[in-house]
Every structure is written in structure tokens, then in C-alpha cells.
Amino acid sequence: MEDTPPQKDFEPFRIKEKVGDMMKYGMPITYGFSRRNKELADEIRRSMLTMYRLTVKIEKKYFKKTTTQDLDEELAVLRHLIRMAADKDYSGPKYAPPITRHQEEVWSRMNDEIGRMIGGYIKSLPR
Structure with a gap:
């Protein structure tokens, strides 16, 4: 028997994935302005790039x-x-x-989901 706990499969940082998906949606739209x-x-x-950069920092920081x-x-x-753009x-x-x-609604739904994930993550952090 080993004394080490079983290793978990690596789960990608979900907020970073959602921010990336939002960027895939929003970047082409902004190029059409x-x-x-x-x-x-x-x-x-x-x-959007700042948000992505911050998710990478969160993933890597202690x-x-x-x-x-x-x-x-x-x-x-x-x-x-x-909101201003719409x-x-x-x-x-x-x-x-x-x-x-329509673009504003889709984008807002994506941002709302990211916001809920961030809120849950903040609650899970030690005080």
C-alpha cells in the first residue's frame, strides 16, 4: 500500500475556458466595428485580454x-x-x-455565466 493519495486527473481551470469561449465570440465582432x-x-x-491574463495568473498563483x-x-x-456598444x-x-x-444578449449571457463562476470561486477562497 502507498501512503500517497490518489492523483486526480488534471481539470483545466473552468473560468479560463469560459473567458476563452467569450473571446472567440467577441473578438470577431469587434473587428467588424x-x-x-x-x-x-x-x-x-x-x-477581454486582461480578463484572460488574470485567469492565467489566478491559475498559477498561490x-x-x-x-x-x-x-x-x-x-x-x-x-x-x-452595453455602450449596443x-x-x-x-x-x-x-x-x-x-x-442579439449579439449583446448572447455576450451578456456568457459574461453572466463567467460572473457566477467568479463569485463561486471567490466564496470558495479562504478568508
């Missing part, structure tokens, strides 16, 4: 609470940027918003 909305598209892409809180804050920023008032009366309502 007009030149007028280039800054907004750049900010959305930057926010103490994770502050990094997880940073990830939660960045998700809130991304949510507001996506808002008719932001784009002006003559122009359509850069993303459709």
Missing part, C-alpha cells in the same frame, strides 16, 4: 483573492463597454450601434 468606433472596439478587446477581485472588476468594465444613444441618431441587440 466601424472606424468611428475603433476606440471602443480596442477597449473591449483590451478588457494566493488568489486580490487577483480574483481584479478579474471581477474587469468583468464589470467589459459589461459596461458591451446603445443607440452612444452611436448617434444617424448610425446603428456597433453590435446588435
Whole structure:
């Protein structure tokens, strides 16, 4: 008999997978933004990349609470940027918003799922 506990199969960090899936959905959309909305598209892409970078840090770090809180804050920023991109008032009366309502809904559902996962992960961390 061995005294070592059985090894668990490696389970990939689920939040990182979900952020990656959200990026696969959102990146092509931002590349379709007009030149007028280039800054907004750049900010959305930057926010998604920051979220992905933070998930890698969380996966690798020993103490994770502050990094997880940073990830939660960045998700809130991304949510507001996506709402802004779908808002008719932001784009002006003559122009359509850069993303459709359907795209906003799909993206928001993905972000909500990521938010629930982050919240559960924060609760599981030691205080």
C-alpha cells in the first residue's frame, strides 16, 4: 500500500475556458466595428485580454483573492463597454450601434455565466 493519495486527473481551470469561449465570440465582432468606433472596439478587446491574463495568473498563483477581485472588476468594465456598444444613444441618431441587440444578449449571457463562476470561486477562497 502507498501512503500517497490518489492523483486526480488534471481539470483545466473552468473560468479560463469560459473567458476563452467569450473571446472567440467577441473578438470577431469587434473587428467588424466601424472606424468611428475603433476606440471602443480596442477597449473591449483590451478588457477581454486582461480578463484572460488574470485567469492565467489566478491559475498559477498561490494566493488568489486580490487577483480574483481584479478579474471581477474587469468583468464589470467589459459589461459596461458591451452595453455602450449596443446603445443607440452612444452611436448617434444617424448610425446603428456597433453590435446588435442579439449579439449583446448572447455576450451578456456568457459574461453572466463567467460572473457566477467568479463569485463561486471567490466564496470558495479562504478568508
